[in-house]
Amino acid sequence: MIKTGRFTPYLFLLPGVVLLLFVFGYPLVSIFDFSMRRIRVNVGPYIGIANYEQIFKDDVFKQAIQHNVLLLAAVPIIVVLSLLLAILLYERITGWKVYRTILFLPYIIAIPIIGVVVSNMFQLNGIVNESLRTVGLGNAALDWIGSPQLALLTIMGTIVWREMGFGIILFLARLLSLNEELEDAAKVDGAEWWQRRLYITIPQMRGVIEFYGVISMITMLAWVFAYIYAITHGGPGNATVVLELYMYNFAFRNALPGIASAVAVILLVITLFLMIPVFLLRIREQRESEDRL
Amino acid sequence: MSNLTGELTVQADTTAPLRAAGQRHLLRNRLPMHITLLIFAFLVMLPAYFMLITAFKSQDEYVFNKIGLPQTFTLSSFETALRGGRFFLWFGNSLILTIGSVLLAGSVSVLAAFAFARMQFRGRNLLMLINTALMVIPPVVMIVPLFLFLGEFNLTSTYQGAIIVYAGLITPFSIYMLTNFFKTIPHELIEAALIDGATIRDILRRVIVPLSAPALVTMVIVNALWVWNDLLIALVLLPKDELRTLMVGITVFGTRFNSDVPVTMAGMLLASVPMIVLYLLGQRYFIKGLIAGAIKE
Numbered sequence: 001m002i003k004t005g006r007f008t009p010y011l012f013l014l015p016g017v018v019l020l021l022f023v024f025g026y027p028l029v030s031i032f033d034f035s036m037r038r039i040r041v042n043v044g045p046y047i048g049i050a051n052y053e054q055i056f057k058d059d060v061f062k063q064a065i066q067h068n069v070l071l072l073a074a075v076p077i078i079v080v081l082s083l084l085l086a087i088l089l090y091e092r093i094t095g096w097k098v099y100r101t102i103l104f105l106p107y108i109i110a111i112p113i114i115g116v117v118v119s120n121m122f123q124l125n126g127i128v129n130e131s132l133r134t135v136g137l138g139n140a141a142l143d144w145i146g147s148p149q150l151a152l153l154t155i156m157g158t159i160v161w162r163e164m165g166f167g168i169i170l171f172l173a174r175l176l177s178l179n180e181e182l183e184d185a186a187k188v189d190g191a192e193w194w195q196r197r198l199y200i201t202i203p204q205m206r207g208v209i210e211f212y213g214v215i216s217m218i219t220m221l222a223w224v225f226a227y228i229y230a231i232t233h234g235g236p237g238n239a240t241v242v243l244e245l246y247m248y249n250f251a252f253r254n255a256l257p258g259i260a261s262a263v264a265v266i267l268l269v270i271t272l273f274l275m276i277p278v279f280l281l282r283i284r285e286q287r288e289s290e291d292r293l
Numbered sequence: 294m295s296n297l298t299g300e301l302t303v304q305a306d307t308t309a310p311l312r313a314a315g316q317r318h319l320l321r322n323r324l325p326m327h328i329t330l331l332i333f334a335f336l337v338m339l340p341a342y343f344m345l346i347t348a349f350k351s352q353d354e355y356v357f358n359k360i361g362l363p364q365t366f367t368l369s370s371f372e373t374a375l376r377g378g379r380f381f382l383w384f385g386n387s388l389i390l391t392i393g394s395v396l397l398a399g400s401v402s403v404l405a406a407f408a409f410a411r412m413q414f415r416g417r418n419l420l421m422l423i424n425t426a427l428m429v430i431p432p433v434v435m436i437v438p439l440f441l442f443l444g445e446f447n448l449t450s451t452y453q454g455a456i457i458v459y460a461g462l463i464t465p466f467s468i469y470m471l472t473n474f475f476k477t478i479p480h481e482l483i484e485a486a487l488i489d490g491a492t493i494r495d496i497l498r499r500v501i502v503p504l505s506a507p508a509l510v511t512m513v514i515v516n517a518l519w520v521w522n523d524l525l526i527a528l529v530l531l532p533k534d535e536l537r538t539l540m541v542g543i544t545v546f547g548t549r550f551n552s553d554v555p556v557t558m559a560g561m562l563l564a565s566v567p568m569i570v571l572y573l574l575g576q577r578y579f580i581k582g583l584i585a586g587a588i589k590e
Contacts, residue, residue: 001413002483004493009414016405016464019397023461024427026442027435034438042441085333088326101576102334105341108572108579110522112540113565116547117340120347120554127343130359161337166583173584215429222431226524230544244433244525251437252529264434275429283422 034261051262063238064246067152071220074156078216082167087197090175107165115230118158119145148239151232155240159227167212174208214278222267243267347558355555370559383542389452391520394459395513398467406471407497427465440529450533458526463516470585474508514575515582539564
């Protein structure tokens with residue numbers, strides 16, 4: 001540590017703190033206030049919990065929640081697939097670096113671009129259905145985006161397809177930092193490949209798997225706006241409306257920031273609730289590293 | 294993270310026949326691995342394949358040949374996509390916002406991370422904890438107050454307003470990453486500089502920043518990717534037509550040329566090229582940066 005004057009550290013922090021107070025501090029406090037007002041333009045009278053009552057009575061809100069919950073069901077798929085692929089890459093078979101570069105590529109491409117490409121591929125007469133017809137699976141050529149039953153599943157598949165890239169890289173990084181002595185010991189003891197992965201590798205990765213699971217859950221609840229906006233805009237009907245889009249429509253289409261803020265509060269509370277376990281882990285880590293110093 | 298690129302280590306203590314048997318064994322095990330990875334690599338590349346082949350087809354050819362390679366190779370879709378210069382306008386807007394916010398966030402983060410990593414002060418752990426918590430808060434939660442607040446200062450539909458918001462959103466990650474990196478710089482270097490009469494400012498400028506080039510590059514790349522790819526903030530804070538970013542532009546573009554798929558794909562290809570090139574050139578930095586928030590080095 002450098003010896004400084006008492007106030008010097010705070011001077012260094014000042015620009016960052018001012019910026020964060022403006023972008024995070026003020027909005028995070030004011031959504032609670034806004035959510036209890038009937039706001040027109042930017043002011044309005046206090047109305048208690050009326051905004052929340054109105055939301056909970058709204059059928060579209062219930063649909064939005066259901067859609068987010070359905071998307072949550074994809075989290076185990078994302079985690080298992082990225083874990084499997086990371087473990088395969090970890091074998092460092094010939095060409096593994098090329099596979100790694102390719103598998104991570106979707107995560108680099110912007111979601112709006114992916115959305116536009118996917119919505120063209122899955123059109124009624126798009127390449128996906130044409131391919132299915134060519135190989136004689138014409139019955140499986142469905143209206144992937146135009147039908148209310150399928151649209152959300154198509155979006156879900158797209159999300160899994162892209163978000164997996166991050167999971168693979170995250171898990172691979174952890175795998176490559178594992179202690180290989182345990183692995184060697186198990187090999188000497190005659191453990192099969194899958195036994196070593198299941199009983200030695202995966203247990204050691206518990207922390208990062210939990211972390212990624214939580215991050216993916218937060219993604220499914222509060223980071224899917226761009227997918228929905230670029231692929232379906234929430235349609236057909238309300239078939240793919242999620243909380244974020246519901247909030248966006250209230251704030252910027254219907255000009256009702258009070259109601260939008262109530263949705264924002266709900267999103268914030270769920271996110272923070274999900275983060276508690278990861279947070280406790282971080283605090284423990286921080287304490288341990290302070291002890292070592 | 295240096296071992297991310299580690300190579301297969303060969304064990305030399307086995308005898309030759311055993312090794313040959315082992316290799317046969319390995320080969321048998323590895324075939325399913327290759328097949329699985331190939332299948333997933335294929336699935337991952339499908340949209341890119343579709344985008345590539347379609348962008349070089351004419352609209353007439355697309356109607357009867359959707360799956361195969363273009364029979365007559367044409368660049369006319371690119372011409373249509375670029376006509377009128379809207380694309381370049383969006384591209385320029387994205388570039389201004391990305392550069393502005395990455396620079397602003399970078400400067401405030403270097404200063405804050407220096408204090409966090411190298412100075413003792415009351416409330417340090419608490420502030421760091423708050424900073425870490427901010428990393429996971431989805432921007433969508435803040436968007437309504439930000440929109441209203443910027444409106445009060447007449448900053449909606451301005452570069453400045455959007456740059457401040459973007460910079461704020463990427464600052465928590467930048468501080469976190471730089472603090473972790475600054476902590477790894479050997480203290481002896483700082484002490485030596487102090488003995489030579491360096492001030493705190495000198496230490497930051499002549500010791501910390503020059504030694505942190507890799508971390509700074511990583512931070513810049515991850516933040517640029519974030520701002521460049523964002524849709525929501527740009528959609529809300531920059532509603533004016535001439536301030537549209539590339540990401541907002543292409544979602545409009547996708548609907549405008551909806552019937553002309555080759556033109557849409559040419560547009561998407563043009564829009565995705567910058568980040569793909571950057572990724573292929575600086576893959577190490579991308580990967581390092583994206584996992585920096587998740588795993589401590």
